[in-house]
Amino acid sequence: MKRVDVAYVLLYDDKNSRILMVKNKGKSSSSYYTLPGGAVENSETLEQAAIREVKEETGLEVSVNGINSVSEAFLEERGHHVIFFTFIGRITGGKQEILLPEEIEEITWMDAESAAQYLHLSAGQLEWSNEIPYILRRN
Template sequence: MKRVDVAYVLLVDEHEKNVLLVKNKGPGASYYTLPGGAVEQGETLEEAAIREVKEETGLDVQLGGIFSVGEAFFKERGHHAIFFTFTGRIIGGEINISLPKEIEEITWMSTELAEQYVHISNGFEGLIDSKTTVPYILRGAGRPES
């Protein structure tokens, strides 16, 4: 199985009541996720998270700590995915669907409803509202020289 790293960003509105989600066009049905996507070769998790949010939503973000780490096996694709979810805050840009072939909607959703789309397991309800994070630490000099 191929290992795939995915970086997401949890963005909460200024009232801390809603989470920004994107509705992705899927092969069968559309589905909601946090803005984010696959980490490209030579890219840090932070760089990927910031780039993906910009590409999918038009927003510029500043990242906080790690909100959660998860993983899944997608046998049909042959992928072992590791999901790194950062907290973040919007620092610029405007909401805009720049990838209409991939994204059909960008919406604010209540934290309670959003939990079902951000892959929070049973027993962890309320995790978004808890604002718990751990630091993200980039060791070394960053990207290797090409």
Template sequence: MKRVDVTYVLLFDEQGENVLMVKNKGKNASYYTLPGGAVETGETLEEAAIREVKEETGLDVEIHGVFSVGEAFFEDRGHHAVFFTFRGIIIGGEINISMPEEIEEITWMDSEKAEDYIHITNTKGLINSKSSVPYLLRKRII
């Protein structure tokens, strides 16, 4: 199995009630996720999270700790995926679908409804807690 790291960013609106979600075009059906995607070679988790949000939504974000870490085995693809979901805040940019071949919609979704799409097991209500753990980058060690 190939290890694949994936980052997502949990972003709330100014009222703290709705979560920014993207609707991805899938092979069989479209599906909602938080903005995010695969970490590229040589990229930190934080860099990947910021880049993916910008690419998918047009928004500039700042990362404020880790919301959750999860993993899944995709037998059909031969992938062992590790998901790093960060908390973030929007610091600039404008919502814009720059990759219409991948993203069909960007929407603000009620946090309880969004929780159904975030794929975090047994944590109903966790999305509205303000908890996070720090993200620590030890820099490059030679």
């Protein structure tokens, strides 16, 4: 199986208690919601991938701090072993808009309970207090 790293960003609106989600276009018109993010490209750090993917999918510029969670899945039909790294982020600029209409159907702010069901997490796992530091080591 091929290893694939995916970087997501959890963007939380404190004022309205909502999480930014994107609706991805799936094959055979089976769309699905996720946090903004995507695959890490060659020679790209997890942090760089997370920031790039959010910009590409939502038009928003973000900064990321720590990691909220790390999970994995075996996608047998694709032959992929996927490791998901979910960063905690803050919006720093940009304009919310769909920049990749061939990939993204919708950008929406959801309450944590609704978002958690799409992400296979509990609402408690989407809290800011669950922060693990992200450390990039360079030799």
